Amino acid sequence: MTEQQPEEEENAAELKLGSVFHNATALSNSEAAMLMNIVLETRKQEEAAYVPNPVMQKTLEYAERFSTARTRAAAISMKQVLVDAELMEFEIGCVANLMPENAEEAKFLIPSLDDARFANNDEALDTALSNVALYKDT
């Protein structure tokens, strides 16, 4: 099997996601789980005997297990807080999944956050993170 070389070196810590993903819509585990459940519902309505393939089944279990928002409203609210805080798509997905408790943890887990936006402004990031935490498990 030949190995595909990425066109440039990919690195999430610098938000280098490659040409396919750099503008793509990222989904948190919660959003992905909700989307998969909608797809399953629709397919079961078309065909009562529908059974998802093993990859989808495994992925749905994973996404549900590591979901942080339990309802669509909570997921939307979390995303809005982070959009307002000027995070990039990929960073929003990471924060929603990892739920860092403060700016220090967030910058460590998601290094791209440590840039001009938040280098001297931990407060703005802390506020956003505590607002996101309000919706956790709701």
Next chain:
Amino acid sequence: MFFHLQLEREIELQPKHFGPRLAEILHKKLRTEIEGTCSGRYGFIIAVTDILNTGKGTIRDGTGSATFKVQYMCLVFRPFRGEVIDCVVSSVNKVGFFADAGPLQLFVSNHLIPDDFDFVSTDEPAFVSADEEVRVQAGAEVRMRIVGTRMDATEIFCVGTIKENYLGVINPAAAAVG
């Protein structure tokens, strides 16, 4: 990370399918061809969520089949080097442990596990912290950073580390019922 991507694919249909249910058959064929597959470029394709456009089919010279350029939205799972991700440990041995994140398998070598963890091979193999409070064993939820990805045409495999702050076991394996 999960993404909602717009992609395009050429689907070929044989003449026996040209009829009132053509759109439905096209949709089903797309799903069968790509759902559950993995590519180095797009990641694991989990599900086709919408068909945007099938266009007009073009009959291929020489055969009676028609090809359709189908544009669709799909849910994919694609890991990135540098990404921090939560996983479930699947097996542990003395050189490290394997973990799963949905369809993706990752490996953490013992060199990238903190030095104060020792491998213990009594009944349930695990890496155990010096104070015996933390056990990396099958079923535990672990947060790791992806340090390398190996992508080829149809497979992705990742290598991770837990040897950093804020990484490691986030939820121990469920206690065995004795």
